[in-house]
Amino acid sequence: MTSRDQILSLFRRNLGDFVSGQEISQALNISRAGVWKQVELLRELGFEIEAQRSRGYRLLGGPELLLAEEIQAGLGNARIGCTLECLDEVDSTNARARQLAEAEAVDGTVIIADRQSAGRGRLGRRWESPSAVNLYCSILLRPQIPVQQAPQLTFLSAVAVAETLNELYHLPARVKWPNDVLVRGAKIAGLLNEMNAETEQIHFVILGIGVNLNMTAEQFPAGILYPATSVLLETGEAIERTEYIRCLLNKLDQYYSEFLVEGFVPIRRRWEALCELMNADLTVMGHSGYSWPMARLSEFWQVMLSRCKVSGTEFKLPA
Numbered sequence: 001m002t003s004r005d006q007i008l009s010l011f012r013r014n015l016g017d018f019v020s021g022q023e024i025s026q027a028l029n030i031s032r033a034g035v036w037k038q039v040e041l042l043r044e045l046g047f048e049i050e051a052q053r054s055r056g057y058r059l060l061g062g063p064e065l066l067l068a069e070e071i072q073a074g075l076g077n078a079r080i081g082c083t084l085e086c087l088d089e090v091d092s093t094n095a096r097a098r099q100l101a102e103a104e105a106v107d108g109t110v111i112i113a114d115r116q117s118a119g120r121g122r123l124g125r126r127w128e129s130p131s132a133v134n135l136y137c138s139i140l141l142r143p144q145i146p147v148q149q150a151p152q153l154t155f156l157s158a159v160a161v162a163e164t165l166n167e168l169y170h171l172p173a174r175v176k177w178p179n180d181v182l183v184r185g186a187k188i189a190g191l192l193n194e195m196n197a198e199t200e201q202i203h204f205v206i207l208g209i210g211v212n213l214n215m216t217a218e219q220f221p222a223g224i225l226y227p228a229t230s231v232l233l234e235t236g237e238a239i240e241r242t243e244y245i246r247c248l249l250n251k252l253d254q255y256y257s258e259f260l261v262e263g264f265v266p267i268r269r270r271w272e273a274l275c276e277l278m279n280a281d282l283t284v285m286g287h288s289g290y291s292w293p294m295a296r297l298s299e300f301w302q303v304m305l306s307r308c309k310v311s312g313t314e315f316k317l318p319a
């Protein structure tokens with residue numbers, strides 16, 4: 001934990017009360033001047049902190065920061081989130097997860113950033129990632145499953161993202177194709193899952209999840225390719241990001257454990273219950289321009305389960 005995270009967590013444990021300079025200095029193992037410096041840095045970040053000579057410091061308010069310790073406090077003994085890194089800023093959480101994976105980070109490691117300077121979307125697109133409003137998260141998994149089953153984890157993450165939105169905010173979130181979550185036809189979340197494998201063995205999978213939580217209409221880029229929305233725009237209320245993250249990670253943990261024991265069938269059922277395309281005729285388009293028409297979703301599953309090339313595939317409704 002950084003000094004900033006430590007001092008904030010101390011304030012939050014004593015919410016409404018003063019914490020003496022001495023207590024902070026001991027907890028953080030820094031000098032009294034160092035404490036003052038940390039308080040000033042927090043004020044610059046928008047935190048309102050009262051200082052009284054005889055009593056110490058008291059947190060009065062400020063932006064919601066994502067703190068690893070606070071998120072983990074709501075996770076129990078979960079595998080997903082057992083190791084959790086919260087960063088102020090990173091180029092891409094997926095890139096950071098890859099770095100950690102190559103340095104032997106454990107199954108279930110989670111990276112969350114407040115802001116991404118080069119957030120990545122599918123097909124080489126950019127994922128708009130302003131600070132303090134959304135969730136940008138990557139989860140490192142090391143499943144012992146056949147390589148061709150790895151794309152099933154994309155369905156698992158889409159289901160967890162959509163169900164969490166529905167349960168916490170009563171939104172009609174639906175999954176459209178493996179990588180999108182929509183509310184009333186507008187995209188609220190995107191998934192960018194990546195894999196490192198040999199022919200026979202998965203080294204790791206990275207589930208990259210971006211969810212628009214408190215993003216305002218002005219924060220969406222001009223000329224966006226598709227209608228987009230956020231929880232704030234749908235409900236009219238800003239939500240607590242930490243609560244969403246805890247529920248999402250708990251759900252992912254539950255479904256991942258179930259998937260490792262029972263396989264894909266329970267996830268597939270949940271995905272179908274949330275799917276927009278259940279009764280539509282589909283055409284599957286490959287990157288190379290190769291396409292094949294399919295009558296119904298059941299054929300899609302056959303293709304999915306046999307070829308499993310989700311990341312290079314687009315699904316298109318016939319005109």
Ligand code: BTN
Binds near residue numbers: 094116120127190209
């Ligand atoms: C899409 O194009 O729909 C996929 C968007 C995925 C965005 C998330 S945000 C967290 C993770 N890190 C990234 O750079 N991208 C994914």
